[in-house]
Amino acid sequence: MSTRIKEAEAGRAGNPISNREGILSGKAGLTDRPSAGSAAARTGAKGPAPSAMIGRSIEVELRKILAQFKYRALPVLIALAPLALLLLNRMEGGIVRFSAENLPFTLLSLAAYILLPLAACMLAADLFAGERERGELKIPLTRPVSRAALAVGKIGAIVLYQAGMLGILLVLSLAAAVLSGAGIGELNLPGILGAYALTLLPAAVITALAALASTLARSATSGFMLGVALIAVMIGAGLLFPAAAPLLAADYMTLYKTIIGSQVAYVQLGLGAGILLGWGAILTAAQLLVFDGKEV
Template identity: 30%
Template sequence: MHSLYANVWNETLKMAFKKKTLFFMVMTLIIPIGAGLLLANFQSGFGIGAVSAGDFPIVMLSLFTGIFLPLFVFMGAADQFSGELGDRTLKIVLMRPISRFKVFTSKQISLGIYIAAYLFIAMIGSVISSFFLGGSLSNFAVLDWVIAYGAAFLPLAALSVTAVLLAQFFTSSSGALTVSILLYIAVKASSFFFPQVSTYSPTAYLDWHMLWLGNSMAAGQVWSVFMFLLACSILFFTAGYYLFDKKEL
Protein backbone atom coordinates (compact mmCIF):
# COMPACT_ATOMS: atom_id res chain seq x y z
CA MET A 1 0.00 0.00 0.00
CA HIS A 2 2.94 2.31 0.70
CA SER A 3 4.06 1.97 -2.92
CA LEU A 4 0.61 3.10 -4.08
CA TYR A 5 0.75 6.22 -1.92
CA ALA A 6 4.27 6.96 -3.14
CA ASN A 7 3.29 6.62 -6.78
CA VAL A 8 0.19 8.78 -6.29
CA TRP A 9 2.52 11.46 -4.91
CA ASN A 10 4.89 11.03 -7.86
CA GLU A 11 2.08 11.26 -10.41
CA THR A 12 0.63 14.31 -8.69
CA LEU A 13 4.00 16.05 -8.72
CA LYS A 14 4.56 15.20 -12.39
CA MET A 15 1.31 16.92 -13.30
CA ALA A 16 2.13 19.87 -11.03
CA PHE A 17 5.37 20.57 -12.90
CA LYS A 18 3.62 20.78 -16.28
CA LYS A 19 3.01 24.28 -17.60
CA LYS A 20 -0.48 23.40 -18.83
CA THR A 21 -1.49 22.39 -15.28
CA LEU A 22 -0.44 25.78 -13.92
CA PHE A 23 -2.15 27.48 -16.85
CA PHE A 24 -5.43 25.72 -16.11
CA MET A 25 -5.17 26.60 -12.42
CA VAL A 26 -4.61 30.28 -13.16
CA MET A 27 -7.44 30.35 -15.70
CA THR A 28 -9.75 28.55 -13.27
CA LEU A 29 -9.25 31.45 -10.87
CA ILE A 30 -9.19 34.26 -13.43
CA ILE A 31 -12.26 33.26 -15.47
CA PRO A 32 -14.87 33.69 -12.70
CA ILE A 33 -13.24 36.88 -11.40
CA GLY A 34 -13.12 38.38 -14.89
CA ALA A 35 -16.67 37.27 -15.63
CA GLY A 36 -17.86 38.73 -12.32
CA LEU A 37 -16.27 42.11 -13.04
CA LEU A 38 -17.71 42.25 -16.56
CA LEU A 39 -21.16 41.21 -15.38
CA ALA A 40 -21.10 43.75 -12.54
CA ASN A 41 -20.21 46.58 -14.94
CA PHE A 42 -22.87 45.44 -17.42
CA GLN A 43 -25.59 45.22 -14.82
CA SER A 44 -24.72 48.58 -13.25
CA GLY A 45 -24.53 50.22 -16.68
CA PHE A 46 -27.96 49.01 -17.77
CA GLY A 47 -29.57 49.05 -14.36
CA ILE A 48 -30.61 45.40 -14.50
CA GLY A 49 -29.81 42.39 -12.36
CA ALA A 50 -29.50 39.48 -14.75
CA VAL A 51 -27.52 37.32 -12.32
CA SER A 52 -27.59 37.77 -8.56
CA ALA A 53 -24.63 37.34 -6.25
CA GLY A 54 -26.17 34.16 -4.86
CA ASP A 55 -26.64 32.58 -8.30
CA PHE A 56 -23.31 33.56 -9.85
CA PRO A 57 -21.15 30.72 -8.41
CA ILE A 58 -23.69 28.16 -9.63
CA VAL A 59 -23.75 29.72 -13.10
CA MET A 60 -19.96 29.58 -13.23
CA LEU A 61 -19.97 25.96 -12.03
CA SER A 62 -22.19 24.98 -14.95
CA LEU A 63 -19.71 26.66 -17.29
CA PHE A 64 -16.77 24.86 -15.71
CA THR A 65 -18.37 21.42 -15.69
CA GLY A 66 -19.73 21.78 -19.21
CA ILE A 67 -16.65 23.08 -21.02
CA PHE A 68 -13.51 23.99 -19.09
CA LEU A 69 -12.96 21.08 -16.71
CA PRO A 70 -13.81 18.33 -19.23
CA LEU A 71 -11.04 19.77 -21.41
CA PHE A 72 -8.59 19.45 -18.52
CA VAL A 73 -9.78 15.89 -17.83
CA PHE A 74 -9.17 14.85 -21.44
CA MET A 75 -5.79 16.54 -21.47
CA GLY A 76 -4.71 15.00 -18.17
CA ALA A 77 -5.76 11.48 -19.17
CA ALA A 78 -4.04 11.81 -22.55
CA ASP A 79 -0.79 13.05 -20.98
CA GLN A 80 -0.69 10.45 -18.22
CA PHE A 81 -1.22 7.46 -20.47
CA SER A 82 -0.94 8.06 -24.22
CA GLY A 83 1.69 10.78 -23.83
CA GLU A 84 3.91 8.73 -21.54
CA LEU A 85 3.50 5.72 -23.81
CA GLY A 86 4.53 7.77 -26.83
CA ASP A 87 7.64 9.29 -25.24
CA ARG A 88 8.51 5.95 -23.56
CA THR A 89 8.55 7.32 -20.01
CA LEU A 90 5.80 4.87 -19.07
CA LYS A 91 8.25 2.01 -19.56
CA ILE A 92 10.55 3.58 -16.96
CA VAL A 93 7.67 3.78 -14.47
CA LEU A 94 6.82 0.11 -14.97
CA MET A 95 10.42 -0.90 -14.30
CA ARG A 96 9.96 0.13 -10.67
CA PRO A 97 8.98 -2.49 -8.06
CA ILE A 98 5.28 -1.67 -8.35
CA SER A 99 2.47 -3.57 -10.06
CA ARG A 100 0.72 -2.30 -13.16
CA PHE A 101 -2.52 -2.13 -11.21
CA LYS A 102 -0.99 0.29 -8.70
CA VAL A 103 0.53 2.37 -11.51
CA PHE A 104 -2.84 2.57 -13.26
CA THR A 105 -4.71 3.31 -10.04
CA SER A 106 -2.25 5.97 -8.89
CA LYS A 107 -2.55 7.81 -12.18
CA GLN A 108 -6.34 7.74 -11.92
CA ILE A 109 -6.25 8.94 -8.30
CA SER A 110 -3.89 11.81 -9.11
CA LEU A 111 -6.24 12.93 -11.87
CA GLY A 112 -9.08 12.87 -9.35
CA ILE A 113 -7.00 14.97 -6.94
CA TYR A 114 -6.58 17.65 -9.59
CA ILE A 115 -10.28 17.61 -10.41
CA ALA A 116 -11.03 18.28 -6.73
CA ALA A 117 -8.37 21.01 -6.64
CA TYR A 118 -9.75 22.74 -9.73
CA LEU A 119 -13.29 22.65 -8.33
CA PHE A 120 -12.04 24.21 -5.09
CA ILE A 121 -10.15 26.95 -6.95
CA ALA A 122 -13.19 27.59 -9.18
CA MET A 123 -15.39 27.91 -6.10
CA ILE A 124 -12.98 30.38 -4.46
CA GLY A 125 -12.85 32.49 -7.62
CA SER A 126 -16.63 32.42 -8.00
CA VAL A 127 -17.22 33.33 -4.37
CA ILE A 128 -14.83 36.29 -4.66
CA SER A 129 -16.61 37.39 -7.84
CA SER A 130 -20.05 37.21 -6.21
CA PHE A 131 -19.13 40.19 -4.01
CA PHE A 132 -18.68 42.33 -7.13
CA LEU A 133 -22.37 41.86 -7.93
CA GLY A 134 -23.59 43.29 -4.66
CA GLY A 135 -26.67 42.18 -2.80
CA SER A 136 -26.98 40.19 0.40
CA LEU A 137 -26.03 36.56 0.76
CA SER A 138 -27.82 34.08 2.97
CA ASN A 139 -26.22 31.19 4.81
CA PHE A 140 -28.29 28.86 2.66
CA ALA A 141 -26.73 30.31 -0.50
CA VAL A 142 -23.23 29.62 0.80
CA LEU A 143 -24.26 26.09 1.77
CA ASP A 144 -25.67 25.54 -1.74
CA TRP A 145 -22.35 26.59 -3.26
CA VAL A 146 -20.38 24.12 -1.15
CA ILE A 147 -22.82 21.29 -1.86
CA ALA A 148 -22.96 22.02 -5.60
CA TYR A 149 -19.18 22.20 -6.06
CA GLY A 150 -18.74 19.05 -3.98
CA ALA A 151 -21.40 17.16 -5.92
CA ALA A 152 -19.80 18.17 -9.23
CA PHE A 153 -16.79 15.98 -8.42
CA LEU A 154 -18.49 12.63 -9.07
CA PRO A 155 -19.57 13.14 -12.72
CA LEU A 156 -16.19 14.68 -13.53
CA ALA A 157 -14.44 11.73 -11.88
CA ALA A 158 -16.58 9.34 -13.93
CA LEU A 159 -15.66 11.34 -17.04
CA SER A 160 -11.97 11.02 -16.15
CA VAL A 161 -12.30 7.22 -15.92
CA THR A 162 -13.92 7.25 -19.37
CA ALA A 163 -11.13 9.47 -20.74
CA VAL A 164 -8.49 7.14 -19.31
CA LEU A 165 -10.17 4.20 -21.03
CA LEU A 166 -10.11 6.05 -24.37
CA ALA A 167 -6.45 6.95 -23.85
CA GLN A 168 -5.52 3.26 -23.86
CA PHE A 169 -6.23 3.09 -27.62
CA PHE A 170 -3.64 5.75 -28.54
CA THR A 171 0.12 6.13 -28.44
CA SER A 172 0.17 9.93 -28.61
CA SER A 173 -1.44 12.47 -26.32
CA SER A 174 -2.58 14.64 -29.24
CA GLY A 175 -4.51 11.77 -30.81
CA ALA A 176 -6.17 10.80 -27.53
CA LEU A 177 -7.04 14.42 -26.74
CA THR A 178 -8.49 15.11 -30.19
CA VAL A 179 -10.67 12.00 -30.24
CA SER A 180 -11.86 12.59 -26.67
CA ILE A 181 -12.93 16.15 -27.47
CA LEU A 182 -14.65 15.13 -30.70
CA LEU A 183 -16.51 12.29 -29.01
CA TYR A 184 -17.55 14.62 -26.19
CA ILE A 185 -18.92 17.16 -28.66
CA ALA A 186 -20.68 14.41 -30.62
CA VAL A 187 -22.35 12.97 -27.52
CA LYS A 188 -23.40 16.41 -26.35
CA ALA A 189 -24.83 17.24 -29.78
CA SER A 190 -26.64 13.91 -30.01
CA SER A 191 -28.60 14.76 -26.86
CA PHE A 192 -30.65 17.22 -28.93
CA PHE A 193 -31.66 14.51 -31.41
CA PHE A 194 -31.57 11.33 -29.33
CA PRO A 195 -32.15 12.38 -25.70
CA GLN A 196 -33.00 8.83 -24.61
CA VAL A 197 -29.68 7.46 -25.87
CA SER A 198 -27.58 10.27 -24.39
CA THR A 199 -28.82 9.48 -20.87
CA TYR A 200 -26.64 6.35 -20.96
CA SER A 201 -23.48 8.45 -21.13
CA PRO A 202 -21.69 9.98 -18.11
CA THR A 203 -21.50 13.26 -20.05
CA ALA A 204 -25.27 13.68 -19.63
CA TYR A 205 -24.87 14.19 -15.89
CA LEU A 206 -22.21 16.87 -15.67
CA ASP A 207 -24.93 19.19 -14.35
CA TRP A 208 -25.79 16.69 -11.60
CA HIS A 209 -25.04 19.36 -9.02
CA MET A 210 -28.28 21.13 -9.95
CA LEU A 211 -30.27 18.28 -8.39
CA TRP A 212 -28.71 19.06 -5.03
CA LEU A 213 -29.85 22.67 -4.83
CA GLY A 214 -32.81 24.02 -2.90
CA ASN A 215 -35.21 22.41 -0.50
CA SER A 216 -36.88 20.32 -3.20
CA MET A 217 -33.88 18.04 -3.78
CA ALA A 218 -34.95 15.02 -5.84
CA ALA A 219 -33.49 12.35 -3.56
CA GLY A 220 -34.64 9.45 -5.74
CA GLN A 221 -33.15 10.94 -8.89
CA VAL A 222 -29.92 11.83 -7.09
CA TRP A 223 -29.54 8.22 -5.92
CA SER A 224 -30.25 6.74 -9.36
CA VAL A 225 -27.71 9.05 -11.02
CA PHE A 226 -25.17 8.25 -8.30
CA MET A 227 -25.54 4.51 -8.89
CA PHE A 228 -25.29 4.97 -12.67
CA LEU A 229 -22.11 7.04 -12.42
CA LEU A 230 -20.62 4.60 -9.93
CA ALA A 231 -21.42 1.64 -12.20
CA CYS A 232 -19.92 3.42 -15.21
CA SER A 233 -16.79 4.25 -13.24
CA ILE A 234 -16.31 0.65 -12.10
CA LEU A 235 -16.96 -0.75 -15.58
CA PHE A 236 -14.70 1.72 -17.42
CA PHE A 237 -11.97 1.45 -14.77
CA THR A 238 -11.93 -2.33 -15.15
CA ALA A 239 -11.86 -2.12 -18.96
CA GLY A 240 -9.16 0.56 -18.88
CA TYR A 241 -6.97 -1.45 -16.55
CA TYR A 242 -7.41 -4.59 -18.68
CA LEU A 243 -6.16 -2.74 -21.76
CA PHE A 244 -3.35 -1.11 -19.77
CA ASP A 245 -2.24 -4.45 -18.36
CA LYS A 246 -2.10 -6.03 -21.82
CA LYS A 247 0.04 -3.29 -23.36
CA GLU A 248 3.33 -4.33 -24.90
CA LEU A 249 5.95 -1.70 -24.13
Protein backbone atom coordinates in the same frame (compact mmCIF):
# COMPACT_ATOMS: atom_id res chain seq x y z
CA MET B 1 51.39 -29.23 30.95
CA SER B 2 49.33 -32.43 31.22
CA THR B 3 48.51 -31.62 34.84
CA ARG B 4 47.07 -28.18 33.93
CA ILE B 5 44.92 -29.64 31.15
CA LYS B 6 43.50 -32.24 33.52
CA GLU B 7 42.67 -29.53 36.13
CA ALA B 8 40.88 -27.40 33.54
CA GLU B 9 38.86 -30.37 32.31
CA ALA B 10 38.00 -31.27 35.87
CA GLY B 11 36.85 -27.67 36.56
CA ARG B 12 34.56 -27.67 33.54
CA ALA B 13 33.18 -31.06 34.45
CA GLY B 14 32.58 -29.93 38.03
CA ASN B 15 30.45 -26.92 37.01
CA PRO B 16 27.72 -28.41 34.75
CA ILE B 17 25.29 -25.50 35.40
CA SER B 18 27.57 -22.91 33.85
CA ASN B 19 28.16 -25.26 30.95
CA ARG B 20 24.42 -25.64 30.34
CA GLU B 21 23.88 -21.86 30.66
CA GLY B 22 26.58 -21.22 28.12
CA ILE B 23 25.09 -23.71 25.68
CA LEU B 24 21.53 -22.40 26.19
CA SER B 25 22.62 -18.79 25.84
CA GLY B 26 24.40 -19.65 22.64
CA LYS B 27 21.29 -21.35 21.26
CA ALA B 28 19.13 -18.41 22.32
CA GLY B 29 21.43 -16.03 20.55
CA LEU B 30 21.09 -18.03 17.37
CA THR B 31 17.31 -18.24 17.53
CA ASP B 32 16.58 -14.71 18.81
CA ARG B 33 18.45 -12.97 16.00
CA PRO B 34 16.63 -13.57 12.68
CA SER B 35 18.84 -13.05 9.71
CA ALA B 36 18.35 -9.83 7.75
CA GLY B 37 18.33 -11.83 4.53
CA SER B 38 15.38 -13.97 5.60
CA ALA B 39 13.41 -10.90 6.74
CA ALA B 40 14.10 -9.11 3.48
CA ALA B 41 13.13 -12.20 1.56
CA ARG B 42 9.84 -12.41 3.41
CA THR B 43 9.14 -8.70 2.79
CA GLY B 44 10.08 -8.92 -0.86
CA ALA B 45 7.98 -12.02 -1.36
CA LYS B 46 4.92 -10.34 0.09
CA GLY B 47 5.35 -7.02 -1.72
CA PRO B 48 3.60 -3.72 -0.99
CA ALA B 49 -0.17 -3.67 -0.53
CA PRO B 50 -2.30 -2.52 -3.50
CA SER B 51 -3.52 0.50 -1.53
CA ALA B 52 0.07 1.51 -0.81
CA MET B 53 1.01 1.15 -4.48
CA ILE B 54 -1.97 3.26 -5.56
CA GLY B 55 -1.27 5.92 -2.95
CA ARG B 56 2.37 6.14 -3.96
CA SER B 57 1.41 6.31 -7.64
CA ILE B 58 -1.05 9.14 -6.98
CA GLU B 59 1.65 11.09 -5.14
CA VAL B 60 4.24 10.61 -7.88
CA GLU B 61 1.82 11.42 -10.72
CA LEU B 62 0.52 14.53 -8.97
CA ARG B 63 4.06 15.81 -8.56
CA LYS B 64 4.69 15.21 -12.24
CA ILE B 65 1.56 17.17 -13.11
CA LEU B 66 2.48 20.14 -10.94
CA ALA B 67 6.04 20.11 -12.28
CA GLN B 68 4.75 21.22 -15.69
CA PHE B 69 4.25 24.94 -16.19
CA LYS B 70 1.02 24.63 -18.16
CA TYR B 71 -0.70 22.81 -15.31
CA ARG B 72 0.47 25.42 -12.82
CA ALA B 73 -0.80 28.15 -15.13
CA LEU B 74 -4.17 26.50 -15.82
CA PRO B 75 -5.66 27.34 -12.38
CA VAL B 76 -4.60 30.94 -12.93
CA LEU B 77 -6.50 31.03 -16.21
CA ILE B 78 -9.52 29.47 -14.54
CA ALA B 79 -9.35 32.17 -11.89
CA LEU B 80 -9.95 34.74 -14.64
CA ALA B 81 -13.46 33.36 -15.28
CA PRO B 82 -15.00 34.82 -12.09
CA LEU B 83 -13.22 38.10 -12.73
CA ALA B 84 -14.56 38.24 -16.30
CA LEU B 85 -18.12 37.54 -15.19
CA LEU B 86 -17.80 40.12 -12.43
CA LEU B 87 -16.72 42.79 -14.91
CA LEU B 88 -19.47 41.84 -17.37
CA ASN B 89 -22.03 41.94 -14.60
CA ARG B 90 -20.97 45.44 -13.58
CA MET B 91 -20.99 46.95 -17.06
CA GLU B 92 -23.79 49.38 -17.68
CA GLY B 93 -26.15 47.99 -20.29
CA GLY B 94 -24.08 44.86 -20.55
CA ILE B 95 -25.35 42.01 -22.68
CA VAL B 96 -24.42 39.39 -20.08
CA ARG B 97 -26.16 39.74 -16.72
CA PHE B 98 -26.04 37.26 -13.87
CA SER B 99 -27.73 37.10 -10.52
CA ALA B 100 -25.07 37.57 -7.85
CA GLU B 101 -26.54 34.74 -5.75
CA ASN B 102 -26.38 32.34 -8.71
CA LEU B 103 -22.89 33.31 -9.86
CA PRO B 104 -21.16 30.32 -8.15
CA PHE B 105 -23.58 27.91 -9.86
CA THR B 106 -23.10 29.61 -13.23
CA LEU B 107 -19.34 29.12 -12.98
CA LEU B 108 -19.80 25.55 -11.76
CA SER B 109 -21.89 24.73 -14.83
CA LEU B 110 -19.13 26.17 -17.03
CA ALA B 111 -16.58 24.02 -15.22
CA ALA B 112 -18.68 20.84 -15.42
CA TYR B 113 -19.29 21.07 -19.16
CA ILE B 114 -16.06 22.66 -20.45
CA LEU B 115 -13.19 23.28 -18.02
CA LEU B 116 -13.03 19.93 -16.23
CA PRO B 117 -13.50 17.74 -19.35
CA LEU B 118 -10.80 19.65 -21.25
CA ALA B 119 -8.43 19.40 -18.29
CA ALA B 120 -9.13 15.66 -18.01
CA CYS B 121 -8.37 15.11 -21.70
CA MET B 122 -5.15 17.14 -21.51
CA LEU B 123 -3.88 15.35 -18.40
CA ALA B 124 -4.85 11.87 -19.59
CA ALA B 125 -3.17 12.50 -22.93
CA ASP B 126 0.07 13.48 -21.20
CA LEU B 127 0.09 10.78 -18.52
CA PHE B 128 -0.86 7.83 -20.74
CA ALA B 129 -0.29 8.31 -24.48
CA GLY B 130 2.32 11.03 -24.04
CA GLU B 131 4.49 9.03 -21.63
CA ARG B 132 4.22 5.92 -23.79
CA GLU B 133 5.16 7.98 -26.86
CA ARG B 134 8.24 9.36 -25.09
CA GLY B 135 9.20 6.01 -23.58
CA GLU B 136 8.69 7.30 -20.03
CA LEU B 137 5.97 4.81 -19.14
CA LYS B 138 8.56 2.05 -18.65
CA ILE B 139 10.23 3.90 -15.77
CA PRO B 140 7.52 3.58 -13.09
CA LEU B 141 6.93 -0.07 -14.06
CA THR B 142 10.49 -0.88 -12.95
CA ARG B 143 9.41 -0.10 -9.38
CA PRO B 144 7.33 -2.54 -7.27
CA VAL B 145 4.02 -1.33 -8.67
CA SER B 146 1.47 -3.20 -10.77
CA ARG B 147 0.06 -1.85 -14.00
CA ALA B 148 -3.41 -1.63 -12.47
CA ALA B 149 -2.12 0.39 -9.50
CA LEU B 150 -0.20 2.69 -11.83
CA ALA B 151 -3.26 3.33 -14.03
CA VAL B 152 -5.54 3.92 -11.03
CA GLY B 153 -2.90 6.23 -9.55
CA LYS B 154 -2.79 8.31 -12.72
CA ILE B 155 -6.59 8.60 -12.80
CA GLY B 156 -6.64 9.48 -9.09
CA ALA B 157 -4.01 12.19 -9.59
CA ILE B 158 -6.09 13.75 -12.38
CA VAL B 159 -9.20 13.76 -10.18
CA LEU B 160 -7.25 15.37 -7.32
CA TYR B 161 -5.98 18.05 -9.70
CA GLN B 162 -9.57 18.71 -10.77
CA ALA B 163 -10.58 18.94 -7.11
CA GLY B 164 -7.96 21.64 -6.67
CA MET B 165 -9.33 23.51 -9.68
CA LEU B 166 -12.84 23.34 -8.23
CA GLY B 167 -11.57 24.58 -4.88
CA ILE B 168 -9.99 27.63 -6.48
CA LEU B 169 -13.11 28.29 -8.53
CA LEU B 170 -15.30 27.96 -5.44
CA VAL B 171 -13.38 30.55 -3.43
CA LEU B 172 -13.18 33.04 -6.30
CA SER B 173 -16.82 32.57 -7.30
CA LEU B 174 -17.94 33.34 -3.74
CA ALA B 175 -15.73 36.42 -3.72
CA ALA B 176 -17.15 37.53 -7.08
CA ALA B 177 -20.71 37.01 -5.81
CA VAL B 178 -20.05 39.15 -2.74
CA LEU B 179 -18.40 41.86 -4.84
CA SER B 180 -21.42 41.77 -7.15
CA GLY B 181 -23.66 42.74 -4.25
CA ALA B 182 -24.76 39.43 -2.74
CA GLY B 183 -24.68 39.22 1.05
CA ILE B 184 -23.22 36.25 2.85
CA GLY B 185 -26.64 35.43 4.27
CA GLU B 186 -28.18 35.49 0.81
CA LEU B 187 -25.80 32.82 -0.49
CA ASN B 188 -26.79 29.20 -0.06
CA LEU B 189 -23.40 28.20 1.30
CA PRO B 190 -24.28 24.56 2.19
CA GLY B 191 -25.81 24.10 -1.26
CA ILE B 192 -22.84 25.71 -2.98
CA LEU B 193 -20.30 23.59 -1.09
CA GLY B 194 -22.28 20.42 -1.73
CA ALA B 195 -22.69 21.24 -5.42
CA TYR B 196 -18.95 21.76 -5.94
CA ALA B 197 -18.12 18.55 -4.06
CA LEU B 198 -20.75 16.54 -5.94
CA THR B 199 -19.38 17.69 -9.31
CA LEU B 200 -16.28 15.57 -8.67
CA LEU B 201 -18.32 12.42 -9.33
CA PRO B 202 -19.14 13.14 -13.01
CA ALA B 203 -15.65 14.62 -13.37
CA ALA B 204 -14.17 11.27 -12.28
CA VAL B 205 -16.29 9.45 -14.89
CA ILE B 206 -15.13 11.85 -17.60
CA THR B 207 -11.55 11.27 -16.45
CA ALA B 208 -11.96 7.50 -16.78
CA LEU B 209 -13.30 8.01 -20.32
CA ALA B 210 -10.39 10.33 -21.19
CA ALA B 211 -7.91 7.80 -19.77
CA LEU B 212 -9.41 5.05 -21.91
CA ALA B 213 -9.19 7.24 -25.01
CA SER B 214 -5.57 8.13 -24.29
CA THR B 215 -4.66 4.49 -23.68
CA LEU B 216 -6.09 3.57 -27.08
CA ALA B 217 -4.28 6.42 -28.85
CA ARG B 218 -0.74 6.36 -30.19
CA SER B 219 0.28 9.91 -29.31
CA ALA B 220 -0.63 12.64 -26.88
CA THR B 221 -2.26 14.74 -29.60
CA SER B 222 -4.44 11.91 -30.87
CA GLY B 223 -5.23 10.93 -27.28
CA PHE B 224 -6.52 14.42 -26.51
CA MET B 225 -8.56 14.61 -29.71
CA LEU B 226 -10.03 11.13 -29.18
CA GLY B 227 -10.97 12.02 -25.61
CA VAL B 228 -12.76 15.18 -26.70
CA ALA B 229 -14.51 13.24 -29.48
CA LEU B 230 -15.73 10.52 -27.10
CA ILE B 231 -17.07 13.11 -24.66
CA ALA B 232 -18.87 14.86 -27.52
CA VAL B 233 -20.33 11.53 -28.65
CA MET B 234 -21.47 10.79 -25.12
CA ILE B 235 -23.22 14.15 -24.86
CA GLY B 236 -24.63 13.94 -28.39
CA ALA B 237 -26.04 10.46 -27.78
CA GLY B 238 -28.20 11.84 -25.02
CA LEU B 239 -29.53 14.54 -27.32
CA LEU B 240 -30.18 12.20 -30.23
CA PHE B 241 -31.79 9.49 -28.11
CA PRO B 242 -33.79 11.20 -25.37
CA ALA B 243 -35.32 7.91 -24.23
CA ALA B 244 -31.86 6.51 -23.44
CA ALA B 245 -30.50 9.74 -21.97
CA PRO B 246 -31.35 8.80 -18.33
CA LEU B 247 -29.03 5.80 -18.66
CA LEU B 248 -26.09 7.80 -20.03
CA ALA B 249 -23.46 9.47 -17.88
CA ALA B 250 -23.68 12.73 -19.83
CA ASP B 251 -27.18 13.32 -18.48
CA TYR B 252 -25.74 13.74 -14.98
CA MET B 253 -22.81 16.08 -15.56
CA THR B 254 -24.74 18.71 -13.61
CA LEU B 255 -25.91 16.32 -10.91
CA TYR B 256 -25.42 19.14 -8.40
CA LYS B 257 -28.74 20.66 -9.51
CA THR B 258 -30.55 17.97 -7.52
CA ILE B 259 -29.39 19.50 -4.22
CA ILE B 260 -29.68 23.26 -4.78
CA GLY B 261 -33.45 23.65 -4.99
CA SER B 262 -35.83 24.31 -2.15
CA GLN B 263 -35.85 20.55 -1.54
CA VAL B 264 -33.25 17.91 -2.30
CA ALA B 265 -34.37 15.53 -5.06
CA TYR B 266 -33.15 12.38 -3.30
CA VAL B 267 -34.53 9.97 -5.90
CA GLN B 268 -32.83 11.73 -8.80
CA LEU B 269 -29.67 12.18 -6.73
CA GLY B 270 -29.48 8.48 -5.87
CA LEU B 271 -30.30 7.39 -9.42
CA GLY B 272 -27.75 9.75 -10.94
CA ALA B 273 -25.02 8.78 -8.48
CA GLY B 274 -25.66 5.08 -9.11
CA ILE B 275 -25.53 5.47 -12.89
CA LEU B 276 -22.35 7.54 -12.67
CA LEU B 277 -20.70 4.97 -10.38
CA GLY B 278 -21.70 2.21 -12.79
CA TRP B 279 -20.30 4.03 -15.81
CA GLY B 280 -17.16 4.87 -13.85
CA ALA B 281 -16.62 1.20 -12.96
CA ILE B 282 -17.20 0.08 -16.56
CA LEU B 283 -14.88 2.69 -18.08
CA THR B 284 -12.17 2.11 -15.48
CA ALA B 285 -12.30 -1.67 -15.97
CA ALA B 286 -12.09 -1.22 -19.74
CA GLN B 287 -9.16 1.15 -19.39
CA LEU B 288 -7.31 -1.25 -17.07
CA LEU B 289 -7.80 -4.13 -19.52
CA VAL B 290 -6.48 -2.09 -22.44
CA PHE B 291 -3.61 -0.66 -20.39
CA ASP B 292 -2.61 -4.11 -19.14
CA GLY B 293 -2.33 -5.47 -22.69
CA LYS B 294 -0.67 -2.40 -24.17
CA GLU B 295 3.04 -2.50 -24.97
CA VAL B 296 5.06 0.24 -23.30
